[in-house]
Each structure stands twice: as C-alpha cells, then as structure tokens.
Amino acid sequence: MKTIAVLVGSLRKGSINLRFAQALEKLAGDRFRFVYPDLGAIPHYNEDLWADLPESVSTLKRQIEESDAVLFVTPEYNRTFAPILANTIAWASRPYGKSSFLGKPGAVIGTSPGPIGSAAGQMHLRALLPVVGIVQLGQPEVYLQWKPDIVNEDLAFTDEGTRDFLLRWINAFDRFVGQTAIAA
Numbered sequence: 001m002k003t004i005a006v007l008v009g010s011l012r013k014g015s016i017n018l019r020f021a022q023a024l025e026k027l028a029g030d031r032f033r034f035v036y037p038d039l040g041a042i043p044h045y046n047e048d049l050w051a052d053l054p055e056s057v058s059t060l061k062r063q064i065e066e067s068d069a070v071l072f073v074t075p076e077y078n079r080t081f082a083p084i085l086a087n088t089i090a091w092a093s094r095p096y097g098k099s100s101f102l103g104k105p106g107a108v109i110g111t112s113p114g115p116i117g118s119a120a121g122q123m124h125l126r127a128l129l130p131v132v133g134i135v136q137l138g139q140p141e142v143y144l145q146w147k148p149d150i151v152n153e154d155l156a157f158t159d160e161g162t163r164d165f166l167l168r169w170i171n172a173f174d175r176f177v178g179q180t181a182i183a184a
Contacts, residue, residue, distance in 0.1 A: 002177055004032045005067035009074035009082025009110070011040045016146045020111045021073045023155040027163065028170045034071075037063045037088075045090040057091050064092055064100040069177040070134060074110040076121030081110075085125065093132040102133035105180035107173055109142040117143035137176045140169050 006025075010017045018036075025034040041056035043049060049057070064070060074081045093099040108125050110118030122143065129136055142165075144150075149158055157163040 001030055001033050002068040002174070003066065004034050004069050004071050004177075005064045006034045006036050006071045006073060007039065007085060007088055008036065009039075009072070009085040011084060015075075016111055016113075017073045017075050019151055019155070020109075020144065020146070021071070023151045023157060024109075024166060024170070026155045027157065027166055028174075031170065031174050035063050035067060039084050039088050042088060042091055045087055050095065060088065061092055061100040064104070067104070069173075069180075070101065070104050070106040071173075072106065072108045072110075072125055072129070074108065074118055074121050074125055076110065076112050076114075076116075076118040079120040079124075081121040081125040089128065089132055099133045101129075104134055105137070105177045106134040107137040107176075109144070109169075111144040111146040113146050115145055117145045119143040135180050137173055140165075140172055142166070142169055 006021050008015065008018045008021055021034065021036075025032065037060045038056065042060060043054055043056070072085060074085055077083065093101055106129060108122045108129070110122050112118045122141070126136060144162070150162065152158050157166060
C-alpha cells in the first residue's frame, strides 16, 4: 500500500475538495493510505520562524518525506490555486536544498461547482510544482464539476461514468507512483 500525502487546499468545514479526496481514497481501496497534513495549523510563511521552527511545519515536512507521493487537491480562487497551498509549498520546499518535495511523484486534482472544475487553478499549480521538485503525473487530468449528489453519505461516487473515469485515474496514478519511485 502506497502512502500519499494529500494536501487539500480548503480549510472550510464541509469542504467539497476534502470530501472529493476522501471519496477518492475510498474508491482506491487498499492501494493507497491517504495522510492529510493539518494545513490550517501551519503559520504564514516567515523566514524568521526557522530559528524556532513550529512543530506544525516539522510535522508537515516529515509527513511529506515519509510519503510515497503527494496529491494536491485544490479548489479555484480567482482563477488560481488555493492560497493555503501556496503557504504549504513555501514551508515544505525550504530551506534551500532541503525541499521535502524533491523527487516526489505527485498529481494535481480538484473540484468546484463551476463547469471547468478548478481547471485554471490547477494549471497554475502544475506550473509551480516542478520548481519545488515534484515529478508530476501528466495524464489523465481531473477537472471535476461538483454536484450535490456526486458523492453519497458513504463517500461513494453515485455516477458510474464518474466512478469509472476516477478509477482509470487511480490506476494511472498508482502505476506512475510505482514507476517514479523506482527512478527517483
């Protein structure tokens, strides 16, 4: 079973992106164990804090380093990715030469109620991740339009087409993580 650090770009109670990640985790079955670092506990990035590093940052870096891959699950804010992810990336990618992301396989997915399903935000995030050392899954891409009944109370996808598409994504991500981990 592969351990995946899942960085969800929404802190909101009832976050659809968190629910999406949890439903994806359930759909993946015993292939992945998702670890959800507490991004809300991480302070705003401040270089001065390295002198007395907050425990939340140490925990974040350790969770990423101990994972087999990183999954970014982002909503879209003003046609870009979630600000909490920018802060998380700033902490995890530093200090210089000690990026917790270096050589990690990763992927970007997300959802929103709008018809483009966080596509613009994901594209900005995809452009940033190679800079911090993430090796990305390119295809398939997941731009999911969130609808109130897309996931039931048991975290199961209710639409067969959506479920089949996401299973294909899970298969691709699983293969990618296995292949990339060998090469890293």
